[in-house]
Amino acid sequence: MPGKQTEDGPVEVEAGEDGAEEDLGGLTLEELQQGQEAALALEDMIALSAQTLVNAEVEQLYQEVRPLGQGRFGRVLLVTHRQKGTALALKQLSKTSTSLRSFLxxxxxxxxxxxxAAIxxxxxxxxxxxxxxxxxxxxxxxxxxxxxxxPKVxxxxxEAAQRCAAQLASALEHIHAxxxxxxxxxxxxxxxxxxxCRRIKLTDFGHTRPRGxxxxxxxxxxPYSAPELCAPAPLPEGLPIQPALDAWALGVxxxxxxxxxxxxxxxxxxADAFYEDFLIWQASGQPQDRPQPWFGLAPAADALLWGLLDPHPRKRSPVGSIKAYLGQPWRQQEGKVEGLGEAQK
Structure with missing residues (x-):
């Protein structure tokens, strides 16, 4: 009997006699197993890390240099090791808003x-x-x-958009693997x-979860919410998450x-006329009839984004589909199209 995870723990779901995906909320048994294996591996790491936490005040070990970022639940500081002088980033989460398990x-x-390299x-x-x-x-x-x-640019x-997109797609593929x-x-x-802005890195994994x-x-x-998250969940406990959620966010x-x-x-x-216009345009299959927000994009960008932003998660292109469009023009400006290579008409 394959099990699924909720954010509070595993939920057991039994597949039908034919292993139909509908009985598993749209997942295949292989996809569900991959998520289970990831969850078990993380549980092992959490148990080990809980035993190896250093109990000390941060100020005793590290000298604060300057803030690097601030979030709702914590902050990131540039620090140096007091003895070695090594520069490091330290993410600090308050106990008033973060449990030990969430931190671990x-x-x-x-x-x-x-x-x-991009994480x-x-x-x-x-x-x-x-x-x-x-x-x-x-x-x-x-x-x-x-x-x-x-803004508006x-x-x-x-070339920067393609560089960033390629690195993010590679990082997301690594996460999905x-x-x-x-x-x-x-x-x-x-x-x-x-x-x-030649090299970027993905950070902050507090919302990352095992597949399923x-x-x-x-x-x-x-805008980054995929439409399946807004629809009625296929199972009483919720929607089994898939990499297609990340593909949608990457497209946006x-x-x-x-x-x-x-x-x-x-x-x-x-509720959103811009999204309705996009669906009508996408269904028409006529890229030249683009809605106003899509003016200025080249045909290669249209094709890439139509795939990443398909409203049906099983039809949605994977994040790695970006590779097929690198080097092609993504943007039109003043009658020319610009991409990674030489500008083309």
Whole structure:
């Protein structure tokens, strides 16, 4: 009997005699097994990490240099080791808003994924202080991607959008290969390694979950929310999450990189005219009849985004589909189309 995970623990779901995907909320047995294996591996890491936490006040071990980021539940600081002088990034989470398990979960997900070039490298040092939990990562000093996106422009350099998209797709493929779904792709979670925005790294894995974890949409949908999260869940406990959620968010982010604004406010046709126009345009199969928000994009960008933003998750292109469009023009400007290579008519 295959089991599924909720955010509170496993839920057992029995497949039908023919192993129909509908009995598993749309997952195949292979997909469900991959998620289970990822969940078990994380549980083992959490148990081990709980035994190896360093009990100390952060100030005793590290000297604060400056803040790098601030979130609702914690902050990221640039610090130096007091004895060795090594520069590090320290993420500190308050105990008033973060449980030990939540801290260990994010810490262990980062450790399991941090070998990828486009993912922030995590170091195996977790610290419990009187009022906080902390862990250490490599320092990324040029802020997050949101500061590089200009309103109504996107990333000004034509090649930058493709570079960022390619690196993010590779990072997400790495996450999916580990049986996990990232679930929180947005510019604020993409750190920039250099002023020219040539190298980026994905960070913040507090929302990452094993494939098949049962979830419900909490709060109002946002542009990055996939439409299946807004629909009635296929199982009473919720929607079994799939990598297609990350593909949708990647499509929205690529649109922002190219235009400097969201394609819509929420993926609900009855509530958002921009999203309804997109669905009509996509169903028409006529790229030349583009809605106003899509003016300025090249045909290759149309095809890429139509695939990533397919409203049906099983038909949606995987994140790796970006590779087929690299080097082609994604943006039109002044009668010319710009891409990774030489501008073309």
């Amino acid at each position: 979960y994010e810490f262990c997900v980062g450790l399991s994924l941090g070998t990828h 922030v490298a995590a170091y195996g040092i977790g610290i419990e202080s009187a009022n906080s939990y902390s862990f250490l990562t490599e320092p990324i000093l040029h802020g997050d991607l949101i500061t590089f996106i200009q 996107g990333l000004p350099e034509p 580990h049986g996990l779904v990232y679930r929180d792709l947005k510019p604020e979670n993409v750190l920039v390694c250099d002023p020219a 974890t049962l979830l419900r949409l909490t709060g109002a949908p946002i 982010l690529v649109f922002c990189l190219l235009t400097g604004y969201f394609p819509w406010d929420q993926p609900l046709a009855e």
